[in-house]
Amino acid sequence: MLSISSAVGAENDLRELEFFTEAYPPANFIKDDHITGYSVDILLAASALVGEPITLSQISLQPWARSYRRVLTRQNTVLFSTTRSEHREALFYWVGPIVDIKVVVLARRGDNIKIDKPLDMAKYRIGAIRDDIGEQSLLELGVPRAAMQEAIDVTVLAEQLLKKRIDLLVYAERAAYWWARQVGIDADLFEPVYVVKKGDVYFAVNRDSDPAVVEKLQKGLDLLKQTDQSGSSRYQEILDKY
Template sequence: MNSKSSLYLLLATFCSSPVLSKSLSELTYLSEEYPPYNFSEEGLVKGIAVDLLIAASDEANERVMGSDIALQPWARAYRSTLIKPDTVLFSTTRTELREELFYWVGPIATTRIVVLAKKVNQIIINSPSDLAQYRIGVIRDDVGEQLLLEAGVPRDSIMENFHAENIAQQIQKGRIDLWAYEENVAKWWISTAGYKASAYEVVHVLQEGELYYAINKNTEVATVERLQKSIDIIRDTDNEDGVNHFEVILNRYK
């Protein structure tokens, strides 16, 4: 065989060989303290989204461990996922503004982004323009902040923070008037801070939607599709005893 024939054989072999996509266990997973979807407890990362991810990776025989998930402030994790290939961020509210920024896998759960206030303050919001007169706490780069800005609320009315527990304390102490955040998570943080969640009410709904895993677009599509397929199986398939694995996960956090 001459050198030209050898080169053709080498090229043909290379082109016909399947390109192996990255394993789910090779991706970088970023999250935040966002209970009951993802949070830490006694040094362990847990929550609905965490357990669903681990179950889906097991379904694909590409196990992801809780220890593979890094909990970071939301703004840092969000920006890292925007620029770093093979990075997954959760739990992320899927919005029109974010739609083209990521690949989306899910859904994880339904969600409601709201504006909370103390009941005793009797704040009434009839339209987004009414929000401008109040001091509104948000997590930097969170969907709550993005939706406020989309609604035309001026930045001067928006008080950024990196940690939800700080905002829970600020609204309780009257340093801010309102909190724009995911309803269940906000109430969880208020309770965790030692206050009564029942003392707060929703005065405005910014958006109802769903939580997803957001994946950097420089990630192999085959890997993304494999994760979606495995999540679909976990969510939609009952075992031989008629038990749905995803329902079992949800029941752990009720």
């Protein structure tokens, strides 16, 4: 079992960590030149509850593939919001869950695309974000990489789907619709035709980091989720804002 008391020093302090995320609303995104979202608010509140409040200056928002590789290879770094999967399980320490997630394959409404099994997708052009859980899940299901068209921005894929440059788009459902609306695309033009994965998203901590920081952050999150006599919690209050 991890133990906070097993190590000492600045590297055990949450305020010494670097956090990396992507534009993945409403979990994490830029608004008025500041990083915000429910995952960001949860992170800040959880760290404060254990006496080591994280600041926005510790958080960098950049394309997912860059953040993913950075945290895989650099000590004292944390990636969020990250879907926990069998493929990723041994790559990180995990703190969470933050919230649940549903990854789906979207098609243009009216195209009447029917997907009964994963390999049915192999005959279509599938838009995916490089190293995103959607792409990784399709590969695990046996869908060939040659069927996928990668991008680093889901708005690009939404526009390509609308313009019929791709046939399908794999991404988290809520976030895909949110992004489509941001670039003026009516989300009702798309429909889910296959559920790739249901799961939860977490804070993923580099494996070379001190396990003590993992336990601290988990403790803060658990405290945040504690309910009062009325059944409410600070955690739920944060989610309700978004």
